[in-house]
Amino acid sequence: MATPTTKRSLLSALTSSLLLAHTQATPWKVLDVDFPDPAIIHTDDGYHAFATTSGDINTQVAHSADFTTWTLLEGHDALPAPFPDWVIDDPKPGVWAPDVIQRDDGTFIMYYCAYARQDPTKHCVGAATSPSVEGPYTPEANVLACPTEQGGAIDASGYKDDDGTWYVVYKVDGSALNTDANYHPTPIMLQKMEADAVTPVGEPVQLIDRGEADGPLVEAPSITRGADGVYYMGFSSNMFDTLYYDMSWATAEAIAGPWTKSQDPGAPLLVTGDDSDAGPLGGPGGADFRDDGKAILFHAFNNGQNTSEGRGTWAAEISLEGGRITLL
Ligand SMILES: *[C@@H]1O[C@H](CO)[C@@H](O)[C@H](O)[C@H]1NC(C)=O
DSSP, X not given: OOOHHHHHHHHHHHHHHHHXXXXXXXXXXXXXXXXXXXXXXXXXXXXXXXXXXXXXXXXXXXXXXXXXXXXXOTTOOSSOSOOOTTBOSOSSOOOEEEEEEEOTTSOEEEEEEEEETTEEEEEEEEEEEESSTTOOOEEEEEEEEOOGGGTBEEEEEEEEOTTSOEEEEEEEOGGGGOSSSSOOOOOEEEEEEOTTSSSBOSOOEEEEOOOGGGTTOEEEEEEEEOTTSOEEEEEEESOTTXXXXXXXXXXXXXXXXXXXXXXXXXXXXXXXTOOOTTSSOSSOEEEEEOTTSSEEEEEEETTSSOGGGOEXXXXXXXXXXXXXXXXX
């Protein structure tokens, strides 16, 4: 239930986004179905996007030759059962927010999360491999991150640094422990990986955590590096099923930090009420950077109001410069 206070904050968010709208370019809607938490990969076969479970599909896939027009691969599941022992015994184990990268040997790696057998109310993160981008992906036996006492781990995203080192960033899902407004930490962690991109090296390090301005959480991290040499992390704040959800960003000079959440007047980059070719956005977030850092995919409410008609996917071109992200 929204209190009078939260309604006022929402009104002010709506007002400031309307004031900013005329300076911003227009994101365009690319998938008018339920396709949340989109992740992008670019290959010789154009662009593929992967999304959270919907209907009977664990991991949805869409394709685009030109990044402008996208087609859902209807009925295609890139991550069908069976799952390894760390996952609950269910062919549909709640697979959220997959991300796909291509290793130097050509193998595709999917990072995904699923409900964990050691605590079936929490998600943990694993990896799966495939010789082809569309899968089907074969899960690795070992879990990659499984801090169930802190709420589990979700929203894994792969990143290859300029020196060739693979990293996985993910959210420790303290949100899964929240029973009241005493919000648990939701740190975004950085895990260094072996060259195989599936074996962790050492312990993960914390990059950012939720603060007052983020409401209950931060999540959905995606990292890229600008031509300015700055590391940019896109992330979402607030609950995904409310109009407060957004996409903001943090910057760093080194991948392990320290990271600083942007105080730029243009941050968050995306909030409810921002313009799009399909009308004002509702609950935008869950964004992923395109490999070249020049565009994003993100989701928002199909009906502009709530999740009842699912979350569709939008695209936007961006620029990264001087620590700022702007819509082109
Ligand atoms: C969701 O939004 C639609 C469209 O505004 C509205 O008709 C419906 O009642 C809302 N559902 C919930 C559960 O709030």
